[in-house]
Amino acid sequence: MAMTPFALSAALSTWGGRLYPASLVDTGAALVALARVEGRKILVQASVQAAGLPPGFDGEIRPATGTAIRLCPLTHENAVALRRLLPWAAPVSLRNRRTTIGCGDRLGRATPGHVRAVRQFAASPVLAQQSMRELTLTRRTYENVVDDVTFLVLQEGYRAGYGADGDHLKTLRDIGVAVDAGMAMITLDLTEKMNAAAENWTPAAVEAAFAELPEAVRRRVIDTYADRAFDVDGGVVTIDGLEARRCAVMYLAAMDFAGEAYALLQQRRGDAFDLEISIDETKAPTLPAHHLFIIRELLQRDIVISSLAPRFIGEFQKAIDYIGDLAEFERQFRLHCAIAKAYGGYKISIHSGSDKFAVYPIIGRTTQHRVHVKTAGTSWLEAVRAIAVADPGLYRRLHARAFEVLPEALKLYHITPDLTTIPALATLKDSELPALMELDAARQLLHVTYGGLLGDPAIGPAFLAALDAGEEVYYRGVERHFVRHLRALGLEAAG
Ligand SMILES: [Zn+2]
Structure with missing residues (x-):
């Protein structure tokens, strides 16, 4: 009893x-x-x-x-036992949920804020989500990521089911590690397996590479795609002979690799997983014709995906709003959604979705909320804001240090902040520090430098201790910020 x-x-x-x-x-x-x-x-x-x-x-x-x-x-062993005792504390596949929100949390502390926001809307959260890059920079493991969320969903009593995303994985080995830790979603990053450079090759170079492919493959590609028009809901996608050959050269090896990853996931998790295909970390936007080629080739290999992340037109820089032509974004985004609808109804996934308030209304209405939106660093920035409120002295040290570690961070992150717009700290009163989180350049500076800041022995431990001491302040900040995101998407209130 x-x-x-x-x-x-x-x-x-x-x-x-x-x-x-x-x-x-x-x-x-x-x-x-x-x-x-x-x-x-x-x-x-x-x-x-x-x-x-x-x-x-x-x-x-x-x-x-x-x-x-x-x-x-709160050890790994006790997290494993807790997930066995309370199955709702373990990650699940969200493939049947209409709207899913990626809530990347580099510190393993934001879940209560995420849960409190998502609960107010018709949406399901991916509470555990981390890329290999973030794991390395925060010195965490996939076990840490899932275990932290396990204890925090208990803290909030959240039983509606959550996802866990091994984000931007590029090797079968890394997928295995993520699955071992309980991740139910894998984002397969194909940038290294695809031949992105062929996008700009001359027709002769494309032809030469295409000629290297086995004859049966060449014939199938030409028969299926060359000089054909594909009707999708509200649009037509056309592929000429050169583009069909180019797609084959760019993507076929990556499609075979996706097949290996899919087989691994089926073997390990049956049907209880979500596979996302990500081609967003390329220089050139994903053309609708390429998207169509990719999904048809995936289906040809019996690969069922939950979501696909194209690279969109314009810039999705970290921590700030969309940069680009909204009308052109909407036109292309519509076509991507129409392709997804025509080929199985998978979700279009928006990466670097943090703070993209200008495109959220377009995304919400075009997808009718059948969509995955991924955020990550924005919850870390809320932690920085909480520190600026709770411990201005610590914030000042952190802010100064961020400039020193920025060159290292810029090797990993593409951002173009105008640092001259950030006022000198000495000119700001303590009460003015939190408002730096409203300034694009300061947001970007602090967004990408988390690795160097957390790894600094004079800053990292003090940062986490201050955050834990004021955890409710942090949760409320994350909740307020995510409600703003979810409202901008036009999501309905939870029924
Ligand atoms: Zn991405």
Whole structure:
């Protein structure tokens, strides 16, 4: 028999601890909850006798009057046991959910804010989402990413199901690592497997490379695509002979690789996964004809995808709004959506979706909310904003250090901020610091330098400690910011 929440709460308070009220779960035999005890977040379990405590957890049993209370540290082993005890705490495939929102969280601390925002709308969150680049820069692992979210969905009592995205993976080995950690979504980045340079090759060079392909492949490509027009809802996509050959040279090897990744996912997870194909990290925008070629070649290999991320016209720079021609974006975006609708109804995925408020209304109405929108750094920037509020001195050190580590970050991120627009810190009062997060150049500076900042021993640990001490401030900031995103997409309120 479980003890009462009141008795558990009273026992914790004698140790100076407190419960996160939304986290309380009664399993029948025991109470399970998240608590903060002696300054640390911890998993607590309580039963009238030790035999009633759930199996598989590792922790310290503390005697309390008439009960057994176990305090379990937030380790990987305890996360695994928690996911077994409460299956809703584990990531799931969201392939049947209409609207999905990628909530990348580099610090493993933003989930309560994400959950509180997403709950207000008809949308499902991908709460665990990280690229290999972000893992390296934050010194985290896929196990850390999934485990942090496991404990935080318990903290919020969020049982509606969440996704976990191994983002921008390029090798079968990395996919294996992400799947081992429980990631249910894989974003397969094909930029290294495709021949992007062939986009600009001369007809003669394309012809020469095409001639190297096996004869049966060449015949199939010509028969299927050359000089043909494909009707898609509200539009026509045409491919001439040269473009058909060019697509074959650019993409066929990458399509075969996608087949290997798909087989691996099927073998490991049956149908319980989401595969996203990403071709967004290329220099040139993805032409609708290329998108159509890619999806037809995927279907030809019996690969079922949940989403596809084209590279769109214009610039989707980190941390700031869309740069480009909105009318042309809308025209091309419509065609991408029409192709997705005609070939199985997968979602178009918007990468670097953070803060793209100008294109959100177009995205919302064109997709009718059948879409995946990915954000990542914007939740980190909310953490920086929370620090600017809570600890201006620490913010000043962090801001100065960001300029020093920027050259290193620019090797990994393409941004073009005008740093001269950032006022000198000495001219700003403490109360003016949070407003720097409204300034494009400052947002971009701080967005890309997280690796160097978190890795600085004088800044990283102090940053996380200050964030944890004011966690509610951070959650409220993330919630407010995400509500703004979800409203701009025109999403309906949750029913
Ligand atoms: Zn991307």
